[in-house]
Amino acid sequence: MPEPRYLPRNLHIDELIEVLVKEHAVMKEGLRRTKQAAERKDFEDASRSLRQLDEMFRQHIVDEEAHILRLLVDELGMKGAEKEIRVFQQHRPIYRLMQIVSELAAKEAADLSSEGAKLNVLFDEHAGAEEGFVFPRALAAEGHRQSVESK
Ligand SMILES: [Fe+2]
Numbered sequence: 001m002p003e004p005r006y007l008p009r010n011l012h013i014d015e016l017i018e019v020l021v022k023e024h025a026v027m028k029e030g031l032r033r034t035k036q037a038a039e040r041k042d043f044e045d046a047s048r049s050l051r052q053l054d055e056m057f058r059q060h061i062v063d064e065e066a067h068i069l070r071l072l073v074d075e076l077g078m079k080g081a082e083k084e085i086r087v088f089q090q091h092r093p094i095y096r097l098m099q100i101v102s103e104l105a106a107k108e109a110a111d112l113s114s115e116g117a118k119l120n121v122l123f124d125e126h127a128g129a130e131e132g133f134v135f136p137r138a139l140a141a142e143g144h145r146q147s148v149e150s151k
């Protein structure tokens, strides 16, 4: 089966950030559910919870990289957006860990619980960094771009 393609959603940056913040809450909740299921050794529920997040997570990353990262790099340059670029570089490791956790659940592996816990910590940190400084900087960059365009 071919991989589904995710295209960036056509939203204005402030609407997009609102959506992304809401999705962080949904994904945090889903990852907590996965972790709790892993602790109970309910492998089926752990798999199901992760599967439900997969599509949202992929779309979310596409939007962050296509809109937010691009805007920051356009406005601040690679050097100026260095810290934000590092935050976005966490997407692949987080997604890889999601896949590892999903495989462990399918194999009913004993270390599912510790990997599930690691995934929660990684994701919480990542979403915290985005909400703490990446998104505010993107909004400021958008404001700057508009003020330059209107001159
Ligand atoms: Fe992200």
Ligand SMILES: [Fe+2]
Residues within 6 Å of the ligand: 020, 024, 060, 064, 127, 130
């Ligand atoms: Fe995010």
